[in-house]
Amino acid sequence: MRVRILKDEGAVARSVASQVAALIAERPDAVLGLPTGRTPIGLYAELRERHAAGEIDFSRVRTFNLDEFLGLPSNHPASYRTFMDTHLFRHVNLPRRYIHFLNGMAADAAAECRRYEAAIRKVGGLDLLILGIGANGHIGFNEPTRSVKANTHRAKLAAGTRRSNADLFGGRASDVPREALSMGVGTILRSRQIVLIATGAGKSAAIRATVDGPITSRVPASFLQLHGNVELVLDSAAAGGRRR
Numbered sequence: 001m002r003v004r005i006l007k008d009e010g011a012v013a014r015s016v017a018s019q020v021a022a023l024i025a026e027r028p029d030a031v032l033g034l035p036t037g038r039t040p041i042g043l044y045a046e047l048r049e050r051h052a053a054g055e056i057d058f059s060r061v062r063t064f065n066l067d068e069f070l071g072l073p074s075n076h077p078a079s080y081r082t083f084m085d086t087h088l089f090r091h092v093n094l095p096r097r098y099i100h101f102l103n104g105m106a107a108d109a110a111a112e113c114r115r116y117e118a119a120i121r122k123v124g125g126l127d128l129l130i131l132g133i134g135a136n137g138h139i140g141f142n143e144p145t146r147s148v149k150a151n152t153h154r155a156k157l158a159a160g161t162r163r164s165n166a167d168l169f170g171g172r173a174s175d176v177p178r179e180a181l182s183m184g185v186g187t188i189l190r191s192r193q194i195v196l197i198a199t200g201a202g203k204s205a206a207i208r209a210t211v212d213g214p215i216t217s218r219v220p221a222s223f224l225q226l227h228g229n230v231e232l233v234l235d236s237a238a239a240g241g242r243r244r
């Protein structure tokens, strides 16, 4: 696992935006896997700015988001789809038909998860998946538990994850859905390249366990050790105070 430690979250956002821009320049129809959360907000701001400056053309790019809350319509103000519209999609020339999202309102969740896996396969798989990480070591909504799921699945949210999503629901953790649909650990590991971004001291224990700990379902991100092309891009706080 490669680890890159940068000065602060602005440097993380700029660096990963450059990686995305370089990939799209080389492969205009790149397939991207995208995260939500506080961490990628700076990255999406960079991508918007570079698009506005004529530096990135999203017209042939495909995107697949990692996860979505169960039971929320995509246009709900707290949905991850709304988050992506707000921070990225509305501002760039990504055709709507190339934006892929799990439907949290699907009547048959298992069928919806199979549809998503098939859609990823149909475009030839993810070229680059950008991940955040939970303070508990989750990736997507693969929470610490006794076992991990390989494929896209219906997942229960950990109590801490519901608290950390409370902002989307006006600060009320009790309003955060208890379940979501999420790519599985296998879906994640099938991406050709993975870049995990983490900033702030609150992530340092999860990062340490991801990099140096045993591969265990108690730290779902530790499974990234099995992948041959993973990079962790951290600020020095998430790296536990280590410097570049």
Ligand code: PGA
Residues within 6 Å of the ligand: 036, 037, 038, 039, 040, 131, 132, 133, 134, 135, 138, 139, 140, 164
């Ligand atoms: P955060 O969430 O960016 O809001 O910390 C990351 C995650 O839970 O994956």
